[in-house]
Amino acid sequence: MSAPPITARLVESREIGPEVRHFVFETVGKDELHFSTGQFVSFSKEIGGKNITRAYSIASVPQGNRFDLCLNRVEGGHFSPHLFEMQPGDSVNMKGPLGTFVWRRPVKPSILVATGTGIAPFRGMLLEELATSNDAPIVLIYGARYASGILYRDELEALAASHPRFDFRPTLTRPDETWQGRTGRVQKHVYEAIGDSTAFDVYLCGMKEMIDDIRTTLKARGFDRKQIISEKFD
Numbered sequence: 001m002s003a004p005p006i007t008a009r010l011v012e013s014r015e016i017g018p019e020v021r022h023f024v025f026e027t028v029g030k031d032e033l034h035f036s037t038g039q040f041v042s043f044s045k046e047i048g049g050k051n052i053t054r055a056y057s058i059a060s061v062p063q064g065n066r067f068d069l070c071l072n073r074v075e076g077g078h079f080s081p082h083l084f085e086m087q088p089g090d091s092v093n094m095k096g097p098l099g100t101f102v103w104r105r106p107v108k109p110s111i112l113v114a115t116g117t118g119i120a121p122f123r124g125m126l127l128e129e130l131a132t133s134n135d136a137p138i139v140l141i142y143g144a145r146y147a148s149g150i151l152y153r154d155e156l157e158a159l160a161a162s163h164p165r166f167d168f169r170p171t172l173t174r175p176d177e178t179w180q181g182r183t184g185r186v187q188k189h190v191y192e193a194i195g196d197s198t199a200f201d202v203y204l205c206g207m208k209e210m211i212d213d214i215r216t217t218l219k220a221r222g223f224d225r226k227q228i229i230s231e232k233f234d
Contacts, residue, residue: 005044005093006030010086011066017151020117021084022059023069028091033065035097037124038231041067042095047082054079057205057231058097059120061128070120070151101205101231103129108201109136111193113186113214115143115206118233119151122205126156130163139167139193143186143206145174169193190214198222204230 007028016022027033035058044053060068074080086092101121107129112122119142129138144150150170160168171182171189182189187210194200202218204211211230218228 005095007091008041008043008094009091010088012088013084013086016070017072017149018146019073020149020151021071021073023071023083025067025069025094027065027067027094031065033062033067033097035062035067036102037061037128038102038121039097039099040101040121040231041069041097043079043083044093044095045079045082047078050078052078055098057099057101057120059123061124068123070117070123072117099231101203101229104201104226104229107132107134107136107138109199110138111190111200111202112138112140113143113190113202113204113206113210114140115186115210116149116233117151118206118231120205121231122203123152123155125203126159126166130159130166135165137165137167139169141186141189141193142168142170143210144170144172147172147175147179186210187214187217191217194218194221198227200227202228204228206233208232 008025009028011024011026013021013023040055040057042053042055044051056069056071058067059070071080073084114122156168160166169182169189172179175183204214211232215228
């Protein structure tokens with residue numbers, strides 16, 4: 001028998017990019033929400049006479065009964081416009097946490113690859129792992145169209161500055177003349193970071209096309225399927 005839904009109440013939300021918001025929710029009547037960083041929750045609500053369900057990756061570490069989400073407003077979407085209109089104190093039904101997009105332990109040298117709001121699960125995963133005594137190097141390759149789309153940029157740059165094992169490599173596909181960093185799709189930067197090695201675990205989160213492309217190339221280079229961990233944001 002499936003578990004009954006939990007009530008998730010909005011605490012606050014703020015804009016962190018064009019049509020992207022960071023949300024803080026709390027579970028009602030539940031003092032602790034236990035989850036592994038990288039997992040997701042499933043929200044459901046009756047909208048327009050239909051029960052709509054959507055999954056959203058948790059963008060935080062366990063923190064009592066609170067958890068963070070990061071999502072964009074989908075044009076023509078059914079659920080994201082509703083979430084964007086929610087005010088503090090409003091609630092939504094929730095199931096979870098669910099999912100297997102979590103660290104493979106012990107954490108080995110790892111390449112994390114995200115596009116857009118695919119950064120969400122990595123935020124919690126990095127905050128958790130970088131607080132440990134492990135020294136395995138981690139490279140985050142994060143793709144966006146514009147600099148304004150690099151979500152949590154200040155936070156990620158601060159993590160890289162304070163943790164020598166963590167290398168943050170954002171890349172833009174539509175940079176303006178002020179951008180001094182990497183350009184182009186994430187794929188070429190992934191292959192550059194990996195070089196001739198097959199010793200990395202590679203975590204992919206973003207659109208299906210990007211994930212399928214990288215997965216195919218890595219397998220052709222000798223990576224085992226267990227070394228490629230992915231979560232598709234369709």
